[in-house]
Amino acid sequence: MTLEQIGAQLREAIGLDWESVGRSALHYAVRQRMAASATPDMADYARLLAASAEELQQLVNAVVVPETWFFRDPKAFAAMTERLATLPATRRPLRLLSLPCSTGEEPCSLAMAMLDAGFAPSDFTVDAVDVSTRNIAEAERGVYGRNSFRGTALAYRDRYFEPVPDGHRPRPEITQRIRYRYGNLFEMEAAVPYDVIFCRNLLIYFDRDRQQRALQRLYRLLGRDGLLLVGPAEASLPRLHGFAPVRAPMAFAFVKAEENMAPRGAAVPRAPVPAAAAPRPLPPRRLRPVAAPGRAPLPRGAFASAAGAQVAPVPAAAVARADAGQISLAAIEQAANEGRLAEARDAASRHMQAHGPSAQAFYLLGLVCDATGDAAEAEKSYRKALYLAADHREALAHLALLLRRQGAADAAAALDDRLQRIEKRAGR
Ligand SMILES: C[S@@+](CC[C@H](N)C(=O)[O-])C[C@H]1O[C@@H](n2cnc3c(N)ncnc32)[C@H](O)[C@@H]1O
Structure with missing residues (x-):
């Protein structure tokens, strides 16, 4: 049994795509649980995991990302x-x-x-x-x-x-x-x-x-x-x-x-299950909830609130049709928010051509690239935002999350420290 097979068990149980948290994060959690369950051999641990809902729950507890804060977004x-x-x-x-x-x-x-x-x-x-x-x-x-x-x-x-x-x-x-x-x-x-x-x-x-x-x-x-x-x-x-x-x-x-x-006043049809595909059977294994053990505080980064650009709602303008000079950051945000990602990405690039590079535009571009799964471009854009505004807290937060998902735990932790210092300097 390999780490990948343990990852597959996690995917089946809770949907976690272990590649999204990174191989090293999964490895770290598995090592922790191997030590806690006195099972030094990984193949033995994988067998224990397959047999014990309780151990699976413990591994879930160890591997999930608990990152959260009040009034996030x-x-x-x-x-x-x-x-x-x-x-x-x-x-x-x-x-x-x-x-x-x-x-x-x-x-x-x-x-x-x-x-x-x-x-x-x-x-x-x-x-x-x-x-x-x-x-x-x-x-x-x-x-x-x-x-x-x-x-x-x-x-x-x-x-x-x-x-x-x-x-x-x-x-x-x-x-x-x-x-x-x-x-x-x-x-x-x-x-x-x-x-x-x-x-x-x-x-x-x-x-x-x-x-x-x-x-x-x-x-x-x-x-x-x-x-x-x-x-x-x-x-x-x-x-x-x-x-x-x-x-x-x-x-x-x-x-x-x-x-x-539905037109105003018209009877709204009963919501069907979306057509995409018939739901597959539920994961066969149910986790057994176990009492949470006493533990050291979970590792958390220090992130800033999403207090970036405060933008007023804009009409769902055809951003794609607008002159580059007319594109506002708010319109880019709105396109991104509504899932019109290609449009938002294009608009962010055109905004910078017209108005020059800005930390907020790079940050938005990073968000859009992140959402489309283009991690390499997302990372570049967050870094450019930070080059222009070293204390851009949202760019730092998202870059740290991205790096953590890619398994670059040390680099993510360094960004967390940087955020903490910024927060401290700001007296928070
Ligand atoms: C990053 S936190 C998000 C918390 C909060 N929603 C936020 O945005 O700040 C992710 C959480 O998802 C939970 N989780 C992971 N898989 C889950 C599942 N299949 N069902 C319910 N919760 C799950 C984890 O335990 C973890 O607490």
């Missing part, structure tokens, strides 16, 4: 509350899902955004689901350190958290809205569909087949007029599987396509 939360505010009050309590929720920062942000937007606590519930029992245990413990609070807009911390010896704890008005539980996206069922699903920064770890199956499942979990939000590097995917983008720059938000196309 703030515009996603604004897009959610703006849309929910338009629904009739009879729809309440609204059902929100954060999957994957990692260590809880995202579901807490959902609850804070809802309360900030004027919803009453009884108007909504948040289901928070993750396949890592370790992350769920952390989320339930609910004590957050500096890395969870990034960026400059931190007033929410005073409103919704109380200081505790090793960090900050969300107040009961937040935690009471959230129900944490272990769950695997590929096995998720919901008796009542959700009004909002945050499925952010998960699809990037899947291969194409698993991305398709994941989106088919999300489609079924989402209500007819529900909102799906994905991560910046995932914005091209929902369109391929029955979703249509919502015009909300940098929110990466989608609705079901046929709902979007």
Whole structure:
């Protein structure tokens, strides 16, 4: 048995394409588990893994990337509350899902955004689901350190958290809205569909087949007029599987396509499973949730908030037709957000021809290349952004993620350190 075969078991269980986290990251996690289970031989360990759902869960806990922070991509939360505010009050309590929720920062942000937007606590519930029992245990413990609070807009911390010896704890008005539980996206069922699903920064770890199956499942979990939000590097995917983008720059938000196309007042057809392909059987092996062991803090980078260019919504302009001089960064963001990636990439290049190189344009170009799977170009673009603005936190954050996915853990850690220094200098 080889490392690749262990990787294949992980793919079957949770969809993880181990190449997306990098061979060295997988190797490191496997070595950790071999030591913890007193199984020094890799072939023996692979046999143990095949026989023990508990050990498989432990390996999942060791290998997943828990990276997250409060209000990651703030515009996603604004897009959610703006849309929910338009629904009739009879729809309440609204059902929100954060999957994957990692260590809880995202579901807490959902609850804070809802309360900030004027919803009453009884108007909504948040289901928070993750396949890592370790992350769920952390989320339930609910004590957050500096890395969870990034960026400059931190007033929410005073409103919704109380200081505790090793960090900050969300107040009961937040935690009471959230129900944490272990769950695997590929096995998720919901008796009542959700009004909002945050499925952010998960699809990037899947291969194409698993991305398709994941989106088919999300489609079924989402209500007819529900909102799906994905991560910046995932914005091209929902369109391929029955979703249509919502015009909300940098929110990466989608609705079901046929709902979007229905004329106003017309009966909306029952949402079919997207035509792409009949869902395949569920992965045969179910993980057995195990109690999270005591552990050292998970390795996390220090990333900045997505407080890049603050752009006003623009019409879904035909960016492709615009003169280079007229292309704005906002229009590029919007094209990228709506999954029109070739258009966004072209527009970013033309923007730079017209206006000269800028860190923000290179950063956007990097995001677009990242989303299309062109890691080499993405890396170059992030680096150019950093050449022009050494403290461009989003470019640093995304470059670190990219390098980590490629297995360059040391280089990613160096960027994390750089980010931490920037954050420290800025007094955060
Ligand atoms: C990078 S975090 C994303 C957290 C949050 N959504 C965000 O964007 O900040 C990825 C999370 O996905 C979880 N995960 C991986 N595979 C999963 C699966 N098949 N089902 C549910 N969660 C999964 C991992 O345990 C990890 O906590």
